[in-house]
Amino acid sequence: MNPDPSAAPPGSALPPPPDVAPYLTRLFSLEGRTALVTGGSSGIGRAIAEALARAGASVVVVARREAELAATADALTALGCRAAWVSADLGDREALRSAVEEAAAVFGEPDILVNAAGINLRPPMGELTDEEWDTTMAVNLAAPFLLGRRFGPAMAERGHGRIIHISSQQAHRAFVRSGAYGVSKGGLESLARSQAEEWSPYGVTVNTLVPGFVLTPLNARLATDPEQVARLAARTMTGRNGLAEDFAGAAVFLASGASAYLTGQSVFVDGGLSVH
Numbered sequence: 001m002n003p004d005p006s007a008a009p010p011g012s013a014l015p016p017p018p019d020v021a022p023y024l025t026r027l028f029s030l031e032g033r034t035a036l037v038t039g040g041s042s043g044i045g046r047a048i049a050e051a052l053a054r055a056g057a058s059v060v061v062v063a064r065r066e067a068e069l070a071a072t073a074d075a076l077t078a079l080g081c082r083a084a085w086v087s088a089d090l091g092d093r094e095a096l097r098s099a100v101e102e103a104a105a106v107f108g109e110p111d112i113l114v115n116a117a118g119i120n121l122r123p124p125m126g127e128l129t130d131e132e133w134d135t136t137m138a139v140n141l142a143a144p145f146l147l148g149r150r151f152g153p154a155m156a157e158r159g160h161g162r163i164i165h166i167s168s169q170q171a172h173r174a175f176v177r178s179g180a181y182g183v184s185k186g187g188l189e190s191l192a193r194s195q196a197e198e199w200s201p202y203g204v205t206v207n208t209l210v211p212g213f214v215l216t217p218l219n220a221r222l223a224t225d226p227e228q229v230a231r232l233a234a235r236t237m238t239g240r241n242g243l244a245e246d247f248a249g250a251a252v253f254l255a256s257g258a259s260a261y262l263t264g265q266s267v268f269v270d271g272g273l274s275v276h
């Protein structure tokens with residue numbers, strides 16, 4: 001199209017830019033919200049805990065290792081955020097029950113629950129022990145169910161809540177010895193839909209973030225093989241593997257008022273891996 005010769009030259013008469021901050025704040029701010037992030041001391045959960053805290057939420061991180069938890073809470077506090085930690089093995093139902101009460105007592109009942117704690121044991125399918133199966137299901141699937149059962153109804157009663165699960169592409173396809181892990185993640189996405197069906201009418205959305213391959217301690221062993229890492233990167237559309245920080249924006253969105261009409265969904269944050 002030919003430019004209109006009578007039009008003012010670009011930039012000379014543009015209106016001042018709108019003040020975007022109030023608009024973005026209204027859409028995405030988590031100020032006044034309280035979040036509980038399991039696995040919030042490492043990798044994807046750690047990045048999500050920081051993102052939610054920097055967006056204004058008071059955040060409690062829950063995992064087992066105390067030094068990592070304390071370091072996370074200290075780092076967030078140093079950024080001016082409100083953060084605390086509770087140590088518990090979420091594979092142990094009694095420990096989980098007392099930890100969630102402890103966590104809810106810090107800043108109040110959570111408005112946002114993020115289930116990022118997860119383990120991937122990867123024994124060959126034929127050698128997978130009862131204990132490995134049970135532990136995988138307990139941490140990856142039962143804990144998100146128990147936490148949802150504890151906090152979901154109260155969120156629904158208050159008329160607002162956000163539950164975000166972290167599953168895996170292995171919920172959708174077998175990949176590098178999916179074993180019990182893939183089964184647990186498939187169940188987790190089904191759990192999200194069941195919870196969404198139950199509580200969405202009351203303002204509680206439930207969604208799942210689906211990572212591809214993200215360089216975190218979870219797959220440290222796999223990451224020691226540079227050829228394998230490069231092969232995985234080549235399978236994405238973006239040409240690189242994921243970083244924990246890639247989940248920050250998606251998590252803030254799903255935790256915020258902006259995603260009120262999005263529920264029961266699996267949102268792939270994988271550089272296009274799942275559709276390539």
Ligand SMILES: NC(=O)c1ccc[n+]([C@@H]2O[C@H](COP(=O)([O-])OP(=O)(O)OC[C@H]3O[C@@H](n4cnc5c(N)ncnc54)[C@H](OP(=O)(O)O)[C@@H]3O)[C@@H](O)[C@H]2O)c1
Pocket residue numbers: 038039040041042043044045062063064065066068088089090091115116117118119120139166167168169210211212213214215216217218219
């Ligand atoms: N990295 C990937 O490529 C990838 C891909 C797909 C899905 N995911 C999923 O993303 C989530 C986060 O993984 P990540 O890669 O960030 O792993 P990560 O760095 O190993 O973090 C896992 C977190 O879970 C905690 N955790 C593990 N077992 C626990 C237990 N029994 N009780 C309480 N906390 C426990 C860990 O802390 P402690 O060890 O101190 O307990 C840690 O904070 C997981 O659900 C994982 O399945 C990751």
